[in-house]
Amino acid sequence: ETGVTQSPTHLIKTRGQQVTLRCSSQSGHNTVSWYQQALGQGPQFIFQYYREEENGRGNFPPRFSGLQFPNYSSELNVNALELDDSALYLCASSRTRRGYTFGSGTRLTVV
Amino acid sequence: DQQVKQNSPSLSVQEGRISILNCDYTNSMFDYFLWYKKYPAEGPTFLISISSIKDKNEDGRFTVFLNKSAKHLSLHIVPSQPGDSAVYFCAAIERNSGGSNYKLTFGKGTLLTVNP
Numbered sequence: 300e301t302g303v304t305q306s307p308t309h310l311i312k313t314r315g316q317q318v319t320l321r322c323s324s325q326s327g328h329n330t331v332s333w334y335q336q337a338l339g340q341g342p343q344f345i346f347q348y349y350r351e352e353e354n355g356r357g358n359f360p361p362r363f364s365g366l367q368f369p370n371y372s373s374e375l376n377v378n379a380l381e382l383d384d385s386a387l388y389l390c391a392s393s394r395t396r397r398g399y400t401f402g403s404g405t406r407l408t409v410v
Numbered sequence: 411d412q413q414v415k416q417n418s419p420s421l422s423v424q425e426g427r428i429s430i431l432n433c434d435y436t437n438s439m440f441d442y443f444l445w446y447k448k449y450p451a452e453g454p455t456f457l458i459s460i461s462s463i464k465d466k467n468e469d470g471r472f473t474v475f476l477n478k479s480a481k482h483l484s485l486h487i488v489p490s491q492p493g494d495s496a497v498y499f500c501a502a503i504e505r506n507s508g509g510s511n512y513k514l515t516f517g518k519g520t521l522l523t524v525n526p
Contacts, residue, residue, distance in 0.1 A: 303453070330512060341414075341499055341516030342454070355513050389453055393512050399444070401453030 322390030416517035433500030441505035
């Protein structure tokens with residue numbers, strides 16, 4: 300079975316730009332979550348999608364948005380990038396609360 | 411306000427000895443706890459978990475202990491090996507996070523270094 304894959308692995312963007320990060324879920328997993336990990340911090344929950352609907356959101360502004368597709372893959376979109384958005388963005392897929400699988404993440408740098 | 415706290419940013423132990431990583435939580439609604447291990451440039455990898463109806467769960471060299479009254483859990487690694495050197499995250503899920511709402515709340519992590 301394939302794991303969770305994220306693309307791209309690294310990205311540099313300019314403040315004010317928009318970015319789209321992509322995630323392919325592990326086979327059989329219908330729930331996908333996105334986390335932001337700033338330097339020296341633990342991952343922070345951004346939001347979660349189940350069957351193409353957002354069903355949970357953390358303390359992130361609306362310029363963070365997402366999509367889940369019928370094949371359970373997902374996108375994270377961030378508009379109007381700020382310097383503080385520089386972080387590692389992690390995608391995790393699951394089918395039950397016991398089965399999280401994380402991708403290797405996308406390292407976003409905003410300059 | 412941090413609901414999951416790992417108060418030791420780092421821990422150094424000798425190969426073969428026991429590593430004990432600690433985690434405290436404040437949210438009484440948490441009923442499932444997980445430990446993840448993370449190497450640089452990789453995503454977190456699931457290590458071991460425990461439900462709040464148990465006080466101990468063991469898997470090979472890894473044992474997690476849960477003290478609900480103290481809202482404290484610990485991960486024991488015996489014997490420690492150099493390959494265990496990584497950042498360890500404690501995470502928790504709320505009870506009645508219904509349907510498929512599986513939000514994980516993480517601590518800040520503890521960097522474990524196992525010296526040969």
